[in-house]
Amino acid sequence: MSGRRPLIAGNWKMNCLRADGLALASGLAAKLSAAPDKPACDILLCPPATLLADVVGVLGHCDIHAGGQDCHFDQNGAHTGDIAASMLADIGASHVIVGHSERRADHGESSTVIRQKAIAAHDAGLIAVVCVGETEQERDLGAAISVVCGQMDVSLPEGATAENTVIAYEPVWAIGTGRTAAVEDVAEMHAAIRRKLKERFGDADGFRILYGGSVKPANAVELLGVDNVDGALVGGASLKVEDFWGIIDSCD
Protein backbone atom coordinates (compact mmCIF):
# COMPACT_ATOMS: atom_id res chain seq x y z
CA MET A 1 0.00 0.00 0.00
CA SER A 2 1.24 3.54 -0.73
CA GLY A 3 1.33 6.56 1.60
CA ARG A 4 -2.33 7.11 0.87
CA ARG A 5 -4.51 6.20 3.84
CA PRO A 6 -6.89 3.43 2.75
CA LEU A 7 -10.64 3.87 2.86
CA ILE A 8 -12.88 0.90 3.61
CA ALA A 9 -16.43 1.82 2.59
CA GLY A 10 -19.51 -0.28 3.24
CA ASN A 11 -22.37 0.10 0.79
CA TRP A 12 -25.41 -1.44 2.42
CA LYS A 13 -27.41 -1.01 -0.80
CA MET A 14 -31.17 -1.68 -0.30
CA ASN A 15 -30.68 -3.72 2.85
CA CYS A 16 -31.48 -3.34 6.55
CA LEU A 17 -34.60 -2.33 8.34
CA ARG A 18 -34.06 0.09 11.19
CA ALA A 19 -33.24 -2.43 13.94
CA ASP A 20 -30.72 -4.30 11.78
CA GLY A 21 -29.07 -1.13 10.54
CA LEU A 22 -28.72 0.35 14.01
CA ALA A 23 -27.33 -2.94 15.35
CA LEU A 24 -24.81 -3.02 12.52
CA ALA A 25 -23.67 0.57 13.03
CA SER A 26 -23.47 0.23 16.81
CA GLY A 27 -21.64 -3.10 16.46
CA LEU A 28 -18.98 -1.43 14.35
CA ALA A 29 -18.75 1.55 16.70
CA ALA A 30 -18.24 -0.91 19.59
CA LYS A 31 -15.51 -2.73 17.63
CA LEU A 32 -13.76 0.55 17.03
CA SER A 33 -13.87 1.63 20.65
CA ALA A 34 -12.66 -1.80 21.82
CA ALA A 35 -9.83 -2.03 19.29
CA PRO A 36 -6.41 -1.93 20.99
CA ASP A 37 -5.01 0.12 18.10
CA LYS A 38 -6.75 2.54 15.80
CA PRO A 39 -7.50 0.99 12.39
CA ALA A 40 -5.01 1.80 9.67
CA CYS A 41 -7.78 3.06 7.41
CA ASP A 42 -10.68 5.46 7.21
CA ILE A 43 -14.10 3.82 7.56
CA LEU A 44 -17.28 4.84 5.77
CA LEU A 45 -20.81 3.42 6.06
CA CYS A 46 -23.37 4.12 3.33
CA PRO A 47 -26.74 2.93 4.63
CA PRO A 48 -30.05 3.37 2.81
CA ALA A 49 -31.29 6.96 2.97
CA THR A 50 -34.00 5.96 5.46
CA LEU A 51 -31.33 5.02 8.00
CA LEU A 52 -28.71 7.67 7.35
CA ALA A 53 -29.75 10.10 10.09
CA ASP A 54 -30.07 7.30 12.64
CA VAL A 55 -26.69 5.85 11.68
CA VAL A 56 -25.10 9.27 12.02
CA GLY A 57 -26.64 9.46 15.49
CA VAL A 58 -25.36 6.01 16.49
CA LEU A 59 -21.87 6.76 15.25
CA GLY A 60 -21.83 9.99 17.23
CA HIS A 61 -18.30 11.27 17.52
CA CYS A 62 -16.63 7.95 16.77
CA ASP A 63 -14.25 7.98 13.85
CA ILE A 64 -16.54 6.32 11.32
CA HIS A 65 -17.97 8.39 8.48
CA ALA A 66 -21.46 8.10 7.03
CA GLY A 67 -22.49 8.69 3.45
CA GLY A 68 -25.36 8.48 0.99
CA GLN A 69 -25.68 5.96 -1.83
CA ASP A 70 -26.80 8.50 -4.42
CA CYS A 71 -27.89 12.11 -4.81
CA HIS A 72 -29.69 14.19 -7.40
CA PHE A 73 -27.71 16.65 -9.50
CA ASP A 74 -30.05 19.54 -8.73
CA GLN A 75 -29.88 21.52 -5.50
CA ASN A 76 -33.63 21.16 -4.90
CA GLY A 77 -36.91 21.20 -6.79
CA ALA A 78 -39.52 18.95 -8.36
CA HIS A 79 -37.78 15.58 -8.31
CA THR A 80 -40.11 13.20 -6.51
CA GLY A 81 -38.29 10.51 -4.60
CA ASP A 82 -34.85 12.02 -5.07
CA ILE A 83 -32.45 13.41 -2.48
CA ALA A 84 -30.26 16.48 -2.84
CA ALA A 85 -26.61 16.37 -1.86
CA SER A 86 -27.22 19.25 0.54
CA MET A 87 -29.86 17.14 2.32
CA LEU A 88 -27.28 14.40 2.88
CA ALA A 89 -24.79 16.93 4.19
CA ASP A 90 -27.50 18.47 6.37
CA ILE A 91 -27.99 15.23 8.31
CA GLY A 92 -24.30 14.62 8.81
CA ALA A 93 -23.11 12.72 5.74
CA SER A 94 -19.56 13.35 4.60
CA HIS A 95 -19.58 11.28 1.39
CA VAL A 96 -21.93 10.16 -1.34
CA ILE A 97 -21.56 7.34 -3.84
CA VAL A 98 -22.35 8.36 -7.42
CA GLY A 99 -22.40 6.27 -10.57
CA HIS A 100 -22.62 2.86 -8.95
CA SER A 101 -23.14 0.29 -11.69
CA GLU A 102 -26.50 -0.61 -10.17
CA ARG A 103 -27.61 3.02 -10.63
CA ARG A 104 -26.17 3.06 -14.15
CA ALA A 105 -28.05 -0.18 -14.98
CA ASP A 106 -31.29 0.18 -12.99
CA HIS A 107 -31.82 3.89 -13.62
CA GLY A 108 -30.05 4.41 -16.92
CA GLU A 109 -27.62 6.90 -15.42
CA SER A 110 -25.06 8.09 -17.92
CA SER A 111 -21.56 9.31 -17.14
CA THR A 112 -22.78 12.82 -17.99
CA VAL A 113 -25.42 12.64 -15.26
CA ILE A 114 -22.88 11.17 -12.87
CA ARG A 115 -20.53 14.11 -13.48
CA GLN A 116 -23.41 16.48 -12.63
CA LYS A 117 -24.06 14.49 -9.44
CA ALA A 118 -20.38 14.68 -8.48
CA ILE A 119 -20.49 18.45 -8.98
CA ALA A 120 -23.61 18.65 -6.78
CA ALA A 121 -21.83 16.58 -4.13
CA HIS A 122 -18.81 18.88 -4.18
CA ASP A 123 -21.02 21.97 -4.04
CA ALA A 124 -22.63 20.54 -0.91
CA GLY A 125 -19.23 19.90 0.66
CA LEU A 126 -19.44 16.12 0.24
CA ILE A 127 -16.74 13.76 -0.97
CA ALA A 128 -17.98 12.02 -4.12
CA VAL A 129 -17.18 8.32 -4.44
CA VAL A 130 -17.34 8.00 -8.22
CA CYS A 131 -17.81 4.42 -9.45
CA VAL A 132 -16.54 3.03 -12.73
CA GLY A 133 -16.30 -0.51 -14.09
CA GLU A 134 -16.65 -2.70 -17.11
CA THR A 135 -19.13 -5.47 -17.85
CA GLU A 136 -17.98 -9.03 -18.41
CA GLN A 137 -18.66 -8.70 -22.13
CA GLU A 138 -16.52 -5.58 -22.33
CA ARG A 139 -13.67 -7.35 -20.53
CA ASP A 140 -13.98 -10.40 -22.81
CA LEU A 141 -13.70 -8.05 -25.79
CA GLY A 142 -10.46 -6.63 -24.36
CA ALA A 143 -12.11 -3.24 -23.85
CA ALA A 144 -12.05 -3.05 -20.03
CA ILE A 145 -9.44 -0.31 -19.73
CA SER A 146 -10.82 1.82 -22.53
CA VAL A 147 -14.36 1.54 -21.11
CA VAL A 148 -13.27 2.51 -17.60
CA CYS A 149 -11.05 5.36 -18.83
CA GLY A 150 -13.95 6.59 -20.99
CA GLN A 151 -16.25 6.55 -17.95
CA MET A 152 -13.68 8.54 -15.99
CA ASP A 153 -13.26 11.12 -18.76
CA VAL A 154 -16.94 12.00 -18.57
CA SER A 155 -17.88 11.16 -14.96
CA LEU A 156 -15.17 13.19 -13.25
CA PRO A 157 -15.75 16.94 -13.16
CA GLU A 158 -13.00 19.47 -13.73
CA GLY A 159 -13.12 20.39 -10.06
CA ALA A 160 -12.28 16.88 -8.84
CA THR A 161 -9.40 16.76 -6.37
CA ALA A 162 -7.88 14.13 -4.13
CA GLU A 163 -9.71 15.80 -1.24
CA ASN A 164 -13.22 15.86 -2.70
CA THR A 165 -13.23 12.73 -4.86
CA VAL A 166 -12.57 9.01 -4.45
CA ILE A 167 -12.61 6.64 -7.43
CA ALA A 168 -14.13 3.18 -6.98
CA TYR A 169 -13.28 0.59 -9.63
CA GLU A 170 -15.86 -2.17 -9.61
CA PRO A 171 -15.89 -4.72 -12.39
CA VAL A 172 -19.63 -5.24 -12.85
CA TRP A 173 -19.27 -9.01 -13.19
CA ALA A 174 -17.57 -9.23 -9.77
CA ILE A 175 -20.32 -7.43 -7.85
CA GLY A 176 -22.26 -9.77 -5.59
CA THR A 177 -21.13 -12.81 -7.55
CA GLY A 178 -18.37 -14.13 -5.31
CA ARG A 179 -15.96 -13.69 -8.23
CA THR A 180 -13.10 -11.24 -7.90
CA ALA A 181 -10.83 -9.87 -10.56
CA ALA A 182 -7.39 -11.46 -10.76
CA VAL A 183 -4.83 -9.41 -8.88
CA GLU A 184 -2.88 -8.84 -12.12
CA ASP A 185 -6.02 -7.40 -13.73
CA VAL A 186 -6.72 -5.25 -10.68
CA ALA A 187 -3.14 -3.95 -10.74
CA GLU A 188 -3.35 -3.21 -14.47
CA MET A 189 -6.66 -1.37 -14.12
CA HIS A 190 -5.69 0.64 -11.06
CA ALA A 191 -2.43 1.67 -12.73
CA ALA A 192 -4.41 2.77 -15.79
CA ILE A 193 -6.79 4.77 -13.60
CA ARG A 194 -3.84 6.43 -11.83
CA ARG A 195 -2.29 7.31 -15.21
CA LYS A 196 -5.59 8.74 -16.40
CA LEU A 197 -5.90 10.87 -13.25
CA LYS A 198 -2.36 12.17 -13.77
CA GLU A 199 -3.03 13.06 -17.40
CA ARG A 200 -6.15 14.93 -16.43
CA PHE A 201 -5.31 16.52 -13.09
CA GLY A 202 -1.52 16.64 -12.98
CA ASP A 203 -0.34 15.55 -9.57
CA ALA A 204 -2.79 12.76 -8.88
CA ASP A 205 -0.84 10.84 -6.26
CA GLY A 206 -3.29 11.73 -3.51
CA PHE A 207 -6.42 10.31 -5.18
CA ARG A 208 -7.67 7.15 -3.52
CA ILE A 209 -8.75 4.38 -5.89
CA LEU A 210 -10.90 1.70 -4.24
CA TYR A 211 -11.52 -1.80 -5.55
CA GLY A 212 -15.03 -3.23 -5.26
CA GLY A 213 -16.55 -6.58 -6.16
CA SER A 214 -16.96 -9.50 -3.74
CA VAL A 215 -14.36 -8.20 -1.29
CA LYS A 216 -14.43 -10.26 1.92
CA PRO A 217 -12.05 -10.97 4.80
CA ALA A 218 -10.61 -13.98 2.96
CA ASN A 219 -9.42 -11.99 -0.06
CA ALA A 220 -8.98 -8.52 1.43
CA VAL A 221 -5.28 -8.79 2.31
CA GLU A 222 -4.41 -9.86 -1.22
CA LEU A 223 -6.57 -7.23 -2.93
CA LEU A 224 -5.56 -4.40 -0.60
CA GLY A 225 -1.92 -5.29 -1.19
CA VAL A 226 -2.13 -4.55 -4.91
CA ASP A 227 -0.34 -1.40 -6.07
CA ASN A 228 -2.70 1.57 -6.38
CA VAL A 229 -5.49 -0.16 -4.46
CA ASP A 230 -6.26 2.34 -1.72
CA GLY A 231 -9.15 0.59 -0.06
CA ALA A 232 -12.36 -1.21 -0.87
CA LEU A 233 -16.01 -0.54 -1.63
CA VAL A 234 -17.76 -3.45 0.06
CA GLY A 235 -21.33 -4.61 -0.50
CA GLY A 236 -22.42 -7.95 0.94
CA ALA A 237 -19.61 -8.29 3.46
CA SER A 238 -20.40 -4.86 4.91
CA LEU A 239 -23.69 -6.22 6.28
CA LYS A 240 -22.01 -8.33 8.96
CA VAL A 241 -19.98 -6.70 11.72
CA GLU A 242 -17.36 -9.47 11.84
CA ASP A 243 -16.88 -9.59 8.07
CA PHE A 244 -16.63 -5.84 7.64
CA TRP A 245 -14.32 -5.54 10.62
CA GLY A 246 -12.20 -8.35 9.18
CA ILE A 247 -11.70 -6.27 6.03
CA ILE A 248 -10.85 -3.20 8.11
CA ASP A 249 -8.31 -5.30 10.03
CA SER A 250 -6.73 -6.36 6.73
CA CYS A 251 -5.38 -2.84 6.33
CA ASP A 252 -2.94 -3.29 9.21
Ligand SMILES: O=C[C@H](O)COP(=O)(O)O
Ligand atom coordinates in the same frame (compact mmCIF):
# COMPACT_ATOMS: atom_id res chain seq x y z
O1 LIG B 1 -20.79 -1.11 -3.67
C1 LIG B 1 -20.34 -2.25 -3.47
C2 LIG B 1 -20.11 -3.16 -4.55
O2 LIG B 1 -21.06 -3.11 -5.53
C3 LIG B 1 -19.61 -4.51 -4.21
O3 LIG B 1 -20.64 -5.35 -3.77
P1 LIG B 1 -20.26 -6.81 -3.25
O4 LIG B 1 -19.17 -6.63 -2.24
O5 LIG B 1 -21.51 -7.36 -2.68
O6 LIG B 1 -19.77 -7.57 -4.45
